[in-house]
Amino acid sequence: MMAKLLKHREALLVMAIAVLLALIALRFPAFVAPANLARVFNDTSILIILALGQMAVILTRCIDLSMAANLALCGMVAAMLNTAFPGLPIPLVIVTAMALGALLGMINGTLVWKLAIPPIVVTLGTLTIYRGLIFLLTNGKWINAHEMSVAFKALPRLDIAGVPMLSWLSIAMIALMFVVMSRTSLGRAFYAVGGNPHAAIYTGIDVGRTRFFAYSLSGALAGLSGYLWVSRYAVAYVDIAAGFELDIIAACVIGGISIAGGIGSVAGAVLGALFLGVIKNALPVINISPFAQMAISGTVIIIAVAVNARAERRKGRVILRKAEAV
């Protein structure tokens, strides 16, 4: 029973999070109060949405380093749209941000699909381009809270049944991704392409096009996150979410999504993001200096990778086990 449970990475992660919460609760019982846990979830919502997009990309054996830059560009455009036309309905702003995000994702996807440039190179290039474009758009100027309309800033905080809209949106995205991954042929294709691209071709799956869709999806989610980030923190500037791409990948890796493609789940991505979220929210509470935070999340990533790799290794072809273990 126990051994079976340990094989499921999601169960392992749930236990790890539970242990983590128990340890924090020993010193600060208030941290595990339902209201505070809901706050931690709300705080992690954007990371969850981004991790879901990154998961789709990583499953197809690609990587999207441009996600944070995409987020920043879409967030800035949403903010600019709002300052230029304060009367524009917010849903329209969100749709615009998501469409722009999807478009930027499609650029990545097209370069990977049609020109077959390695994904890490493509997204390394577009990362710097997208972030540079923000500067060209704004000339380095910030858009501050007082320039944004009230409705623009209010939406993520909008309270429905005691839970902010930001949390509801991430729950909606989790549900949506769950359906896509488990109930659609696209979701199956993500796994097939990552698991064995050559076999996928023989089953009639267009590997390049599947990757293109994965990038479009991650782009759209980055666009949505862009609006959410800018409206939540009520400020937009060139450097928002700088370096966040690595947090997103870390969340996926902690969640058991194999960087070699084909292995991973929606639950894993969500739990991985939540694990990072709990740590980030707990450190200030237990009086650990914010300066130690990077070191601790780095250690956590390494440990999580070590645990995950151990679970994955058994799957190699038996004949070459020794070689594959190198």
Add this chain to the structure above:
Amino acid sequence: MADAQLSPRYIPDRLQGRGARLLKSWEALLVIVAMVIFLGNSLVSPYFLDPWNLSDATFNFTEKAMIAFAMALVIICGEIDLSVASIIALASTAMGYAVQLGFDTPALVAVGLGVSLLCGAINGLLITGLRLPSIVVTIGTMSLFRGLAFIVLGDQAFTGYPSSFSWFGQGYVWWVFSFEFTLFLLLALIYGVLLHRTNFGRTVYAIGNNQTAALFSGVRVGRVKFILFLMTGLMAGLASVCLTSRLGSTRPSIALGWELEVVTMVVLGGVSILGGSGTIPGVVLAALIMGMVTFGFGLLNVPGIVMSIFIGLLLISVIALPILWQRARRHFAH
């Protein structure tokens, strides 16, 4: 990822002969790009061709290029090291700490290089000992090493380096040749020989092309990889000594984001990110190109972030153009 034949270095081989091959090689393309940018620079600004200006321009790339040489070997053997910029920060912090303890220049350099070697050894052990994928291990150690620098430094800065220490980043060896540029040339030579003229270099290519085959032909894959991660660590340490000496201070945010610039330099130099191919001359040319682009834009007062757009476009287009060209030729041949 894509198949090996789709790597950036795959260029059609219809023309025969050594000369033709040289003309069509990646390095030739880079030489042309470099010449265009050099000409462009000298046209847009009358100050560009001043030897002292050119010498100053070398600081834009020498420190990153030192790491890029070692990174090229790591990428050729199919791995990656994203922690190099954090190693710079940690080594620099250690040197700053040593200054407060009253260490002198030789001891400072030893501390910096020692810490960076240790960081490289940690990466190497995690990757080869525990057999973990290098991209995630080094994302982890990237946070870890810079986090340690933040723990030591907080929001402070270390200054007060001895005046003899400033020679590494500011000293000149001969007329306009700075110590850094000389070191860059020397390292280019050493790495060129190591990769292209020794058995060790051959095993690096072998591992990158087919790790299983390399193992079965008797290559000690784990040991070679460990040595390569030690090298990126050491080179990050050297870069840290030069950068810290040039800036004269240590902050935890030193060299932030350099890992991506170093990888960009290596890939632009024609090293396939999938492993197995690439040359040191290519990396040298890419370093010169990136340095000249940065310098030229600086002369034109273009902000740094706009330069990065250009570097991103350069990276993608230089890799996309040969593929498009090859496709166009195939299209018109039929």
